[in-house]
Amino acid sequence: MAVTLSDKAATHIGNFIAKRGKGVGIRLGVRTSGCSGMAYKLEFADEVLPEDVVFESHGLKVLIDPKSLPYMDGTELDFVREGLNEGFKFNNPNVKGECGCGESFTV
Amino acid sequence: MALLQISEPGMSTAPHQHRLAVGIDLGTTNSLVATVRNGVAQCLQDEEGKVLLPSAVHYLADGQIVVGRKAHSAQAVDPRNTIVSVKRFMGRGLRDVSHVETMPYDFVDAEGMVRLRTVQGVKSPVQVSAEILKDLRLRAERSLGGELTGAVITVPAYFDDAQRQATKDAARLAGLNVLRLLNEPTAAAIAYGLEHASEGIYAVYDLGGGTFDISILRLSRGVFEVVATNGDASLGGDDFDHRLFCWMLDNAGISLPSDRDARRLLMKAREVKERLSLDESVSIRMTLERGDEVDLTIDRSVFVDITRPLVAKTLKPVRKALRDAGLDAGDVKGVVMVGGATRMPHVQQAVGEFFGQIPLTNLDPDTVVAIGAAIQANVLAGNRAAEDEWLLLDVIPLSLGIETMGGLVEKIIPRNATIPTARAQDFTTFKDGQTAMAFHVVQGERELVSACRSLARFELRGIPPLVAGAARIRVTFQVDADGLLSVSAREQTTGVEARVEVKPSYGLADHEIADMLKSGFENARDDMELRGLREQQVEAARVIEATMKALDADGGLLNAHERTALDAAIGALQSAADGQDARAIKIQLEAFNRASNEFASRRMDKSIREALAGQRIDDLRI
Numbered sequence: 029m030a031v032t033l034s035d036k037a038a039t040h041i042g043n044f045i046a047k048r049g050k051g052v053g054i055r056l057g058v059r060t061s062g063c064s065g066m067a068y069k070l071e072f073a074d075e076v077l078p079e080d081v082v083f084e085s086h087g088l089k090v091l092i093d094p095k096s097l098p099y100m101d102g103t104e105l106d107f108v109r110e111g112l113n114e115g116f117k118f119n120n121p122n123v124k125g126e127c128g129c130g131e132s133f134t135v
Numbered sequence: 136m137a138l139l140q141i142s143e144p145g146m147s148t149a150p151h152q153h154r155l156a157v158g159i160d161l162g163t164t165n166s167l168v169a170t171v172r173n174g175v176a177q178c179l180q181d182e183e184g185k186v187l188l189p190s191a192v193h194y195l196a197d198g199q200i201v202v203g204r205k206a207h208s209a210q211a212v213d214p215r216n217t218i219v220s221v222k223r224f225m226g227r228g229l230r231d232v233s234h235v236e237t238m239p240y241d242f243v244d245a246e247g248m249v250r251l252r253t254v255q256g257v258k259s260p261v262q263v264s265a266e267i268l269k270d271l272r273l274r275a276e277r278s279l280g281g282e283l284t285g286a287v288i289t290v291p292a293y294f295d296d297a298q299r300q301a302t303k304d305a306a307r308l309a310g311l312n313v314l315r316l317l318n319e320p321t322a323a324a325i326a327y328g329l330e331h332a333s334e335g336i337y338a339v340y341d342l343g344g345g346t347f348d349i350s351i352l353r354l355s356r357g358v359f360e361v362v363a364t365n366g367d368a369s370l371g372g373d374d375f376d377h378r379l380f381c382w383m384l385d386n387a388g389i390s391l392p393s394d395r396d397a398r399r400l401l402m403k404a405r406e407v408k409e410r411l412s413l414d415e416s417v418s419i420r421m422t423l424e425r426g427d428e429v430d431l432t433i434d435r436s437v438f439v440d441i442t443r444p445l446v447a448k449t450l451k452p453v454r455k456a457l458r459d460a461g462l463d464a465g466d467v468k469g470v471v472m473v474g475g476a477t478r479m480p481h482v483q484q485a486v487g488e489f490f491g492q493i494p495l496t497n498l499d500p501d502t503v504v505a506i507g508a509a510i511q512a513n514v515l516a517g518n519r520a521a522e523d524e525w526l527l528l529d530v531i532p533l534s535l536g537i538e539t540m541g542g543l544v545e546k547i548i549p550r551n552a553t554i555p556t557a558r559a560q561d562f563t564t565f566k567d568g569q570t571a572m573a574f575h576v577v578q579g580e581r582e583l584v585s586a587c588r589s590l591a592r593f594e595l596r597g598i599p600p601l602v603a604g605a606a607r608i609r610v611t612f613q614v615d616a617d618g619l620l621s622v623s624a625r626e627q628t629t630g631v632e633a634r635v636e637v638k639p640s641y642g643l644a645d646h647e648i649a650d651m652l653k654s655g656f657e658n659a660r661d662d663m664e665l666r667g668l669r670e671q672q673v674e675a676a677r678v679i680e681a682t683m684k685a686l687d688a689d690g691g692l693l694n695a696h697e698r699t700a701l702d703a704a705i706g707a708l709q710s711a712a713d714g715q716d717a718r719a720i721k722i723q724l725e726a727f728n729r730a731s732n733e734f735a736s737r738r739m740d741k742s743i744r745e746a747l748a749g750q751r752i753d754d755l756r757i
Contacts, residue, residue: 044141044173054141069147070139072174108138112182112278115138115172 031056031083031090031097034106037116038086045072045088052076053089056105057096066099066133068118098122137280141173146518154284156314156516157275158322158508161264161288161302163222163371164344164475166190167502168271169509170279171518176326176506179278187501188274190344192266193217194253202270214239214398216253220373221267223345224249224260225305226298232369234377239394248301261305268309285314287512289504291346292318292364314515319343320350321361322507323473326498329354335468336362336460340486340494341504342449343474345371349453351460351467361553365456370448372408372476378441379404379433383419387429396423411435412478439481446485453489470494475501535612535620538575538584540565541669547612550580557613562624564608565677567684568600572608576622576637582662583669590637595624597631603681664717671720675712678724679705682731685738692737704730 033041045051053076057069073091076082081097083090092100103120125134157170157179165187169178178186185204193206194216201209210217218240223232229244241252250257268288275283288311290302299316306313320339329337334354341348348366380401384390392400403421410417411433418432457464470486472494477483486494498506536546539562548558564572572595579587598606607627614620623634682705686698693701704727711723 040173041141044175048174055144059147068139069142071142071144071147074144110138110280112180112274113138113280114278115140115280117138 029101031085031092031100031102032104033085033088033090034104035086037105037107038088040107040116041088042086048072050074053082053091055080055091056100056103057093058099069096070105070116143174143518154516154518155275155279155281156284156509156512156518157271157279157286158317158505158510158512159268159271159286159288159311160319160322160502160505160508161222161268161290161305162190162343162504163220163346163373164190165501166267166271167505168275169502169505170275171509171513172279176509176513178502178505179275181274188267188270189219190221190267191217191219192221192263194255194258196254198255200255200266202266210398210402211395214394215241216255218251218253218258218263220345221260221263223369224251225264226260226294226301237377237397239398261301261308264302264305265308268306268311272309272311283311284516285312285512287315287317287322287508287515288313289317289319289322289508291341291343291366291368292320292348292350292361294368314512317508317511318348318350318361318364319504320348320352320364320471320473322504322511323471324350324352324507325510326503326507327471327495329469329471332469336462336466337469337471338453338456338467338490339471339473340449340453340477341366341473342476342482343371344476345369345373347371347449347452348473349449349456351456351462360556362462363456363460365452365459367448367452370445372405372474374445375408375442375476375479376401376404378445379408379438382433382437382441383429383431386431387427389423389427389429393424396425399423400429407433408438408479411438412480435480442481446482449482450485450489464490467492471503472496473500473503533578533588534580535576535578535590535614536587537562537610537622538577541673542584543666543669544577544579544582544584544587547610548614552614555613555615557611559609559611561627562608562610563604564598564601564606565603566680567602569603569606570598570600571596572598572624574610574622574624574633574635576620576635582666586662590620591622591635593622593624593633593635595626595631595633597629598626599629603677668715668717668720671717671724672712675708675720675724678727679709679712685734689734689738689741692741693734697734701730701734 041054051072051074053073055069055071055073058066059069060066073089076089076091079094080091081094099122100120101122103118106117106119108114108117123133157168160167167178167186167188169176180186181188188203189207191203191206191210193201193209193213195201206217207219210219226248229235229242229249232249235242243250243252243257248259250259272283286306288302288306290299302316303313320341323339323341324337329352332354337352337354339350339352346366346368347370348364350361351363353360353362383400383404384392399421403419407417407419416432416434419429421429423429467490470490470492472483472486477496477500483494483496534546534550535548536544539545545560547560548556574593574595575584575589576591577584577587578590581587595608598608608624609627610622610624612620612622621634621636623632625632690698708723708727711720
């Protein structure tokens with residue numbers, strides 16, 4: 029299994045990193061917090077840490093810390109537009125339940 | 136579900152803890168909202184994909200309020216209830232507003248700020264602006280998928296306090312939490328990332344719809360400082376439209392058009408102006424209500440001619456700002472162009488000629504201010520990692536000063552000075568042989584210490600005993616980027632020093648600052664009178680002190696009769712100084728000066744004789 033980026037997500041991430049002017053890729057992860065137990069982490073990555081699990085998707089590096097991986101394996105990161113709002117969405121097969129807003133989840 | 140954005144490393148927010156912050160350029164002609172998403176500053180679009188929101192508000196008879204493009208086009212059909220360029224009225228009285236006669240509004244001159252009578256009742260410019268801000272807030276909340284933490288709103292650099300306050304009130308009315316008001320040119324500089332540019336002097340030339348601003352910025356070690364600002368609060372692209380409008384009336388032989396026609400002609404003028412930035416020649420055709428036909432063709436050169444005085448008018452404040460900064464046009468390393476009106480080629484050319492270089496126009500002059508405000512808002516909302524070196528620009532809300540003799544305040548750092556800053560002023564001793572000095576640091580706009588807020592006290596000891604006025608004590612006020620004030624006093628000859636640190640903004644809530652500002656304005660006259668009185672009292676005490684000392688030393692130069700007269704004069708001055716009449720003290724001071732004149736000149740003669748005694752003429756270097 030792996031963690032992948034959708035075409036759209038990859039295009040946007042590539043653009044954002046180019047405009048930001050630095051970054052080796054993006055870092056995904058989960059943290060325990062929020063109303064349903066876990067929350068996603070989505071950040072620019074300026075360096076690859078020794079313990080990082082690195083996936084390549086559409087030529088972009090996707091970094092995940094090994095502790096987060098079991099909760100995210102098989103996830104596809106997508107970029108969607110909902111009305112005026114636009115942003116990233118995790119399609120995570122491990123999720124059993126989400127809080128109403130979808131910002132936190134349980135596995 | 137909520138959509139996620141990419142954060143800076145280590146800056147992921149907890150669920151429901153998003154710090155959504157926007158920058159808003161509340162412009163005369165157009166307004167914009169921008170934010171930083173996924174590390175990139177961008178203007179937010181409306182449903183039609185447009186970023187510019189015309190700053191127009193249309194009040195309808197059925198209670199509806201329409202904002203933006205639709206309101207802008209309603210100008211022609213319902214000019215009286217369609218408010219445009221409301222920024223010009225913010226915090227201004229009717230007398231401050233130019234071209235009132237050509238505006239189709241029903242003005243109500245109210246105390247402090249002009250108001251507009253509409254079909255929905257009398258509206259203040261604050262309320263009208265709030266409608267524009269509300270529209271932008273809703274757009275931002277729909278685009279970002281949540282409530283806003285706060286907004287940075289830009290204002291022209293020399294907006295006075297009333298205008299800034301009006302802007303803040305409008306934001307509050309629109310349900311926005313104002314993180315900070317930011318000067319427009321400073322926002323533009325941030326958008327251009329000038330803090331990463333090479334060191335030197337930069338000028339920001341901002342010709343917007345209704346205001347003109349020039350700011351001179353100095354960059355050093357990635358930090359920029361506003362050295363001087365100037366401008367004209369009633370000069371902008373609208374005036375170019377107005378010139379063209381007058382030209383159209385003259386050349387089409389129309390006088391006194393109806394409200395509706397005037398509005399249509401003005402809109403036409405704006406369109407023609409914009410097209411003349413691209414085309415050499417534009418034809419104007421329209422039919423007015425009375426059936427008058429307008430059929431004109433205007434060349435760019437004619438437009439350049441009729442608006443030349445306006446362009447020249449912008450260069451006057453530019454010269455003044457440079458003079459204030461003690462700089463020449465040649466010292467300026469780069470010129471940033473801001474505002475839609477800077478798209479006009481002859482404006483760019485005139486600015487280029489003035490500074491002897493091609494101005495920077497690579498960012499969209501319409502969005503650059505909003506982008507800068509968004510970047511600042513992002514930082515203020517706490518979305519940037521601490522290691523990102525980025526200087527927060529802030530200003531001192533109230534003047535910082537020091538107590539001087541007579542309970543007066545000597546302001547060292549004026550209100551609205553940008554921080555970090557350092558200013559120094561020299562003080563001296565009041566009495567002969569004085570070896571210590573007490574310093575009292577205060578904050579406020581009032582002239583008297585008792586009406587200001589006390590921040591700290593400290594003493595400087597070890598001043599060498601010298602005659603009054605001979606010691607040089609340099610007091611330095613330094614405010615760092617966090618608003619932390621440190622005050623030091625240093626005696627210049629011996630180098631003895633004392634210092635104290637205070638946090639000037641702590642303990643003062645916004646409303647207290649507002650109250651203090653208000654009381655500063657209201658009491659300015661009383662304060663000046665009291666200040667005059669105290670100054671006279673201090674002067675009288677100084678003169679008496681000096682005379683008593685002189686009498687101790689050289690009392691023998693006077694005969695008994697002269698001595699009695701001088702003592703009487705001292706008594707008269709003392710009793711006047713004990714009173715509360717500054718004029719009376721002044722008169723007594725003058726009388727005393729006459730009375731003691733003879734004594735003073737005898738002392739002078741004596742000291743010259745002593746100095747000359749026993750010296751050969753060659754030794755005297757004259």
